[in-house]
Amino acid sequence: MATRITHKYNPTFSGFSRQVLLRWAPNLGLWGGAIGVGALFLLEPIPRVQNVILSKLPILGDYWVRPIDPADSPF
Incomplete structure (x- = not known):
């Protein structure tokens, strides 16, 4: 009695299987x-x-906000 060989499709991404990823x-x-x-x-x-980036962080963002003094503004 011969055994039947079945093939299963194992998709890979760049040679790595889903389990490895x-x-x-x-x-x-x-x-x-x-x-x-x-x-x-x-x-x-x-x-x-x-x-x-840094001034928009929720808690620490105020540390990087540097307001310009009106005397230094060219406008």
Whole structure:
């Protein structure tokens, strides 16, 4: 009696199966968050980063708001 061979379709993304991606997702998420926080820490002195990103943080945003003195304003 011959055994019948059946094929199952196992989708992959760049050679990684769904189980491997789900197992690595939390670790990669933590590393990505740490890299993002580190990038903001290094880019903090740039005024555009202060105005566009850091000043809009919910609790800490007031630290980066720098009002311009009316005497220094050219208008």
